[in-house]
Structure formats: C-alpha cells, structure tokens
Amino acid sequence: MPKSLTQIEDFYSLVVNNTPMFDTRAPIEFAQGAFPHTHSLPLMSDKERELVGTCYKNKGQDKAIELGHDLVQGQSKQAKIDAWVDFIQKHPNGALYCFRGGLRSQITQQWIYKASGVDYPRLKGGYKALRRYLIDETERIMAHIxxxxxxxxxxxxxxxxxxxxxxxxxxxxxxxxxxxxxxxxxxxxxxxxxxxxxxxxxxxxxxxxxxxxxxxxxxxxxxxxxxxxxxxxxxxxxxxxxxxxxxxxxxxxxxxxxxxxxxxxxxxxxxxxxxxxxxxxxxxxxxxxxxxxxxxxxxxxxxxxxxxxxxxxxxxxxxxxxxxxxxxxxxxxxxxxxxxxxxxxxxxxxxxxxxxxxxxxxxxxx
Missing domain, CATH: 3.40.50 (Rossmann fold)
Structure with missing residues (x-):
C-alpha cells in the first residue's frame, strides 16, 4: 500500500463539475446535511458510531480504533467494501469524505485499496472543510455581485x-x-x-x-x-x-x-x-x-x-x-x-x- 493515499484540495473543481461523492459518516450525520451528488455509504451505523465515540472519550484513540475494527468486520465489513467498490466502478472520477478527513475516510480508503487496488481520493479536511469553503464562498461572492x-x-x-x-x-x-x-x-x-x-x-x-x-x-x-x-x-x-x-x-x-x-x-x-x-x-x-x-x-x-x-x-x-x-x-x-x-x-x-x-x-x- 502507498505511504499516503490521494487527497483532494481543489474544492472549486469538485463542486463546479458536480463530482459524485460518497459520505462515510453515520446515517444520522448525513441526514442533518450533506452535499449535492452525494450518497450515504457509512463506515459505521449510528449505534456503532456512538459506541466508538464513547470509547474515544473514556479510553482514547487507540482503544476507539480497536473497537471500531471489532464492530465492523466479517460480512458487515465485506458488504461495505462491496458497496464502496460498486460506487467507484460507477463513478471512477468521484471522491469520498468523512467529517474531518480523518480516520473514517482513511480507513475506508485503505480497505478500498486492499480490495481493489484503486486509490480513491478523499477530501482533505472532509465534510467540515468543504462546508467551511461553501460558507466562505457564499459571503465572498455576495460581496462582489x-x-x-x-x-x-x-x-x-x-x-x-x-x-x-x-x-x-x-x-x-x-x-x-x-x-x-x-x-x-x-x-x-x-x-x-x-x-x-x-x-x-x-x-x-x-x-x-x-x-x-x-x-x-x-x-x-x-x-x-x-x-x-x-x-x-x-x-x-x-x-x-x-x-x-x-x-x-x-x-x-x-x-x-x-x-x-x-x-x-x-x-x-x-x-x-x-x-x-x-x-x-x-x-x-x-x-x-x-x-x-x-x-x-x-x-x-x-x-x-x-x-x-x-x-x-x-x-x-x-x-x-x-x-x-x-x-x-x-x-x-x-x-x-x-x-x-x-x-x-x-x-x-x-x-x-x-x-x-x-x-x-x-x-x-x-
């Protein structure tokens, strides 16, 4: 596996080209707001996310990652990988993201690469960074038009x-x-x-x-x-x-x-x-x-x-x-x-x- 998998920083091209993306956040996060041309293909369910979050607060990152791998394995893990690879085959020029471009999207990238050999890019900074970009651009553009x-x-x-x-x-x-x-x-x-x-x-x-x-x-x-x-x-x-x-x-x-x-x-x-x-x-x-x-x-x-x-x-x-x-x-x-x-x-x-x-x-x- 490469030392680092691809990240996307060019948010302008991403949005003007209607780039298809999939969101690895939990369903509850996706329901609160996502981006156009985006599909929900979560790494964890709402309950799993809640358990990992609690573990992170109480026991730290390493234990939270360990719990996450315990929760998502076997047939559950394979079903997710199959869904991701199917999306990639339909949208080879797309991207993926999690909330901050951190562990969830990195793990998703790694599993995809191991399963298919495809280095499918993730958004640098994730949902939060793209959301910030859109808010800032709205204010900037309205100030000029x-x-x-x-x-x-x-x-x-x-x-x-x-x-x-x-x-x-x-x-x-x-x-x-x-x-x-x-x-x-x-x-x-x-x-x-x-x-x-x-x-x-x-x-x-x-x-x-x-x-x-x-x-x-x-x-x-x-x-x-x-x-x-x-x-x-x-x-x-x-x-x-x-x-x-x-x-x-x-x-x-x-x-x-x-x-x-x-x-x-x-x-x-x-x-x-x-x-x-x-x-x-x-x-x-x-x-x-x-x-x-x-x-x-x-x-x-x-x-x-x-x-x-x-x-x-x-x-x-x-x-x-x-x-x-x-x-x-x-x-x-x-x-x-x-x-x-x-x-x-x-x-x-x-x-x-x-x-x-x-x-x-x-x-x-x-």
Whole structure:
C-alpha cells in the first residue's frame, strides 16, 4: 500500500463539475446535511458510531480504533467494501469524505485499496472543510455581485419569468418550496445545511456574472432560512415589479397550486394521490386561519371542500376558481400592498413579463 493515499484540495473543481461523492459518516450525520451528488455509504451505523465515540472519550484513540475494527468486520465489513467498490466502478472520477478527513475516510480508503487496488481520493479536511469553503464562498461572492430582485403580486408569474433567465438564483427551487402558506410541494424540503450547500454551489457556478437575479423573498422560504449575507444584500437591491392582470394571476395560480399539484400527488401515489391533494389544500388553508378570521375561514373551507367534491364527480377543477381568486384578491393582495409601500424607493422598473425581460437584456442580463 502507498505511504499516503490521494487527497483532494481543489474544492472549486469538485463542486463546479458536480463530482459524485460518497459520505462515510453515520446515517444520522448525513441526514442533518450533506452535499449535492452525494450518497450515504457509512463506515459505521449510528449505534456503532456512538459506541466508538464513547470509547474515544473514556479510553482514547487507540482503544476507539480497536473497537471500531471489532464492530465492523466479517460480512458487515465485506458488504461495505462491496458497496464502496460498486460506487467507484460507477463513478471512477468521484471522491469520498468523512467529517474531518480523518480516520473514517482513511480507513475506508485503505480497505478500498486492499480490495481493489484503486486509490480513491478523499477530501482533505472532509465534510467540515468543504462546508467551511461553501460558507466562505457564499459571503465572498455576495460581496462582489450586484443582485437584482424580481417582485410582484402573488401569482404574477415570477418563477415562470426566472425560468427564462440564466443569470438567476432560484431560492424557491433550491428550498423546494414556493414561499407561502400554500408553498409546500409533494416532497420534503432540504435541511438548512443542505439548502445552504446547494445555494453556495449555484453561486460559485454563476459568480462570473456581475449581476444575479433573485425573487423577492422574506427571511425564510418555508422552513429554511436565507443566509444573512444574501438577505441583507437583496433587501437593498434594485427591485423590478412584474405586472399581471388578475385573470393572468388566477390562471398561473390555478396551474401551480391546483392542476400541477394534483398531478404531482397522483404521480407520487396513485392510490392516495387525491386524498393527499385534499389534505394539502385543507392544511394550507388552516395555516392562515387566524389571518383570515373565523367566518372567512369557514366560508373558504366550505368552498375548498365543494371544489374537491366537484372534482371527484366531474373531474374538473372549476370549483377552485373562486377560492383562488378570493385568496389572491382578498388575502394576498392587501399584504402585498402593505409590504410594497416600504420598498417603493427601490423600484427601478415595472412591466409585463416581456417588458421585464427586455429591460434585463438592456442591463446585459440574459
């Protein structure tokens, strides 16, 4: 075996090339946050990690290593090696890491080399070093780029507009949430750490642009928090307001929150899709019960239940039209009108989608 196996220090190339990696940390560590294009192939289970950690504290490193080898041996060890080698065969240009680039990843490298002869690289400094790099790069890049923020009433099509712009950071897409009480999707949001990691990588990939476009967001998108360096910079940036008629907004909202949501729920679970869609609507409405007031909430809940029944009977979504219109005009618009008054001094342009895109082109934003 070589005196030392390969370590990777070039984190920039690692992230811009979407390098596939496997994480040797315990499952509980991986679940708290990992990197994109990463698979969990742990050296130890959660319980084994806990036992080795306790041994390390009480008896020192040598005894902890000895216990680790006792816990992971025989068929268990071989199964792990087989999984690692299978990953390497599928991703020969990848890498592996543990928390600090220490014992777990070194042991994994050694076992892989003995089993296959492959010197599969590990991250120098491990997860902790790459995580630090991403945090630092987020702050550095945001200090140098000029953000432009797209705002507008709920349903005006801000997300659809962003899809036509290359120089943009899709915070809602990264957060897997549309940023409102009805913003949940059919899949869970990432952890805060995973969100920040993916966001940093998007910034690194687009850092050569002088301007980046963001959607106007609050401090949070669903359960994840926008990093302060981004929130502070975008809250002072030029604001472009996207205009749309009420009918256009109703159609965009019907597509996003009714038709597409229903199709996504059905695609995810054909048997329970309708019930999950119904629960999504009723639970989302319940989130804004206090703001709506009890009477208005009861009326709207009845409308939603009628719309759901209508869909079951006629396979149409027409029953949702009055619900969506009421939510836009009576609920979201007053909140928007209140908030936009605080930002009027930042408004640089107002217009339709085509006019906004033309304006962005005039700023050399594509």
């Amino acid at each position: 000029t953000p432009i923020v797209i705002g507008g009433q709920t349903g005006c099509g801000k997300t659809l507009l962003l899809d036509h712009i290359q120089q943009m950071i899709d915070l809602e897409g990264l957060a897997n949430h549309r940023g409102s009480a009805f913003g949940n999707t059919t899949t869970a949001q990432p952890t805060q750490i995973a969100f920040e990691n993916e966001l940093a990588i998007e910034l690194i990939k687009k850092q050569n642009h002088t301007h980046l476009v963001f959607e106007d967001e609050g401090a949070n998108v669903g359960t994840v928090h926008i990093p302060d360096c981004i929130k502070n910079k975008t809250s002072q940036a030029d604001l472009i307001l996207l205009n749309a008629t009420t009918d256009e907004r109703i159609q965009v909202s019907m597509d996003a929150y009714v038709t597409n949501m229903y199709q996504n729920f059905m695609h995810q679970d054909q048997q329970n899709g309708f019930n999950n869609f119904a629960n999504y609507w009723l639970k989302s409405l319940e989130k804004i019960q206090k703001r709506l007031g009890l009477e208005r909430y009861k009326i709207m809940k009845n409308q939603v239940e009628s719309a759901l029944t209508m869909h079951q009977n006629t396979n149409t979504f027409e029953g949702f039209l009055p619900v969506v219109e009421s939510l836009l005009v009576d609920y979201y618009d007053p909140m928007y009108n209140y908030q936009i008054q605080k930002k009027l001094d930042r408004v640089a342009f107002k217009g339709s989608a085509s006019e906004v895109i033309e304006y962005l082109y005039s700023l050399s934003i594509s």
